[in-house]
Amino acid sequence: MSPRSDAVRSRERILDAARNEPGELRLNEVARRAGVGVGTVYRHFPTVHALTEALATGDLERYRDLARRAAAEPDPAAALELLVREGLALQLSDGSLQAVLLASEDASAEVQALKRELGEVTAAVVDAARRAGVVRDDLTMDALRHLVCGVEYAVRVGGGEGRDFFLDVVLAGLRSRPLAE
Amino acid sequence: MSPRSDAVRSRERILDAARNEPGELRLNEVARRAGVGVGTVYRHFPTVHALTEALATGDLERYRDLARRAAAEPDPAAALELLVREGLALQLSDGSLQAVLLASEDASAEVQALKRELGEVTAAVVDAARRAGVVRDDLTMDALRHLVCGVEYAVRVGGGEGRDFFLDVVLAGLRSRPLAE
DNA sequence: CAAGGTACCGGATAGTCGATCCGTTTCCTG
DNA sequence: CAGGAAACGGATCGACTATCCGGTACCTTG
Numbered sequence: 001m002s003p004r005s006d007a008v009r010s011r012e013r014i015l016d017a018a019r020n021e022p023g024e025l026r027l028n029e030v031a032r033r034a035g036v037g038v039g040t041v042y043r044h045f046p047t048v049h050a051l052t053e054a055l056a057t058g059d060l061e062r063y064r065d066l067a068r069r070a071a072a073e074p075d076p077a078a079a080l081e082l083l084v085r086e087g088l089a090l091q092l093s094d095g096s097l098q099a100v101l102l103a104s105e106d107a108s109a110e111v112q113a114l115k116r117e118l119g120e121v122t123a124a125v126v127d128a129a130r131r132a133g134v135v136r137d138d139l140t141m142d143a144l145r146h147l148v149c150g151v152e153y154a155v156r157v158g159g160g161e162g163r164d165f166f167l168d169v170v171l172a173g174l175r176s177r178p179l180a181e
Numbered sequence: 182m183s184p185r186s187d188a189v190r191s192r193e194r195i196l197d198a199a200r201n202e203p204g205e206l207r208l209n210e211v212a213r214r215a216g217v218g219v220g221t222v223y224r225h226f227p228t229v230h231a232l233t234e235a236l237a238t239g240d241l242e243r244y245r246d247l248a249r250r251a252a253a254e255p256d257p258a259a260a261l262e263l264l265v266r267e268g269l270a271l272q273l274s275d276g277s278l279q280a281v282l283l284a285s286e287d288a289s290a291e292v293q294a295l296k297r298e299l300g301e302v303t304a305a306v307v308d309a310a311r312r313a314g315v316v317r318d319d320l321t322m323d324a325l326r327h328l329v330c331g332v333e334y335a336v337r338v339g340g341g342e343g344r345d346f347f348l349d350v351v352l353a354g355l356r357s358r359p360l361a362e
Numbered sequence: 363c364a365a366g367g368t369a370c371c372g373g374a375t376a377g378t379c380g381a382t383c384c385g386t387t388t389c390c391t392g
Numbered sequence: 393c394a395g396g397a398a399a400c401g402g403a404t405c406g407a408c409t410a411t412c413c414g415g416t417a418c419c420t421t422g
Contacts, residue, residue, distance in 0.1 A: 149334070151331055153330070218401030
């Protein structure tokens with residue numbers, strides 16, 4: 001059973017309106033701007049998080065593709081740096097991405113699958129870098145993800161200033177050996 | 182003119198209730214738990230941020246004292262490390278501290294003075310470290326503050342895991358020379 | 363193409379929460 | 393102890409979230 005045409009149209013309008021929403025998502029406000037009833041919004045997206053996931057899905061795919069590209073890179077150090085640098089850029093360009101990455105439960109199966117694959121490929125990149133000895137050997141995938149989210153946060157509170165500085169500091173810090181200090 | 186005794190008692194009760202509040206501060210809820218009327222809370226603290234500042238003042242003093250201790254340290258590298266390590270611990274122990282540190286406007290003159298002094302002393306510590314050549318020479322006081330807030334954030338999203346790891350990474354990264362990579 | 367069934371739509375409204383305002387109470391001073 | 397000022401309490405208003413159901417538009421079947 002394919003969805004009805006008006007349902008598709010409504011969903012599209014809601015997503016468009018949500019994309020142009022400044023700051024916090026408010027479902028009633030989204031409805032007003034989309035020109036649909038409040039009930040329609042709540043039927044398509046029962047919670048704010050469900051809508052957030054839908055908004056972030058495109059960039060989540062891009063993130064996964066980026067990770068694949070990094071994993072294909074022959075130099076393990078360059079692979080990790082690519083993933084971190086471009087990943088941060090992606091997270092900064094899409095304000096809803098971080099919330100989806102850090103959420104412990106996912107509304108849609110599609111997002112769940114994307115996150116799983118992103119995690120697996122990222123783990124492979126981290127592992128390769130560790131085996132090559134180009135990063136601290138106590139670096140884990142989770143630590144890396146939280147670190148990148150922390151850098152994103154630092155850039156945001158700094159009003160966009162210092163992105164490259166923070167990246168350089170963290171990447172250099174990751175290269176250091178824990179006992180060589 | 183000294184304040185009335187019932188006003189002092191109310192203020193104390195409100196602060197006590199606010200300290201035991203889990204998560205987000207809600208002035209109506211604070212009033213209920215403090216056993217005072219809503220109006221009383223709003224008279225003492227017109228906004229949530231005013232109450233937040235009052236809660237964080239004690240730890241802000243501790244932060245300033247820490248910075249003074251760091252500035253008195255003869256070794257500039259050790260001074261910076263002390264300030265960052267202990268400062269992070271302070272920020273993690275007090276959930277309202279970061280909001281006060283990052284706020285651009287302050288409700289109370291006392292907090293404003295504390296923040297000013299903390300900023301001055303921190304700038305001195307950063308300057309000394311730069312002149313001694315033990316940190317990147319493009320490190321600024323603002324960048325350091327945002328970086329520490331980013332690390333605090335990373336620890337929080339990680340559920341408390343990885344605090345020392347993140348600190349080691351960032352401190353090591355700060356020591357590196359920008360062009361020596 | 364008409365008509366019936368169903369999936370979807372819209373928005374009134376109930377419920378929740380933040381913030382204000384003012385009649386009442388408590389405190390301090392002379 | 394009396395008068396006045398300062399502080400108190402909570403009813404209430406406005407803003408917002410989320411639900412529910414009568415009405416509408418779509419799609420199918422004959």
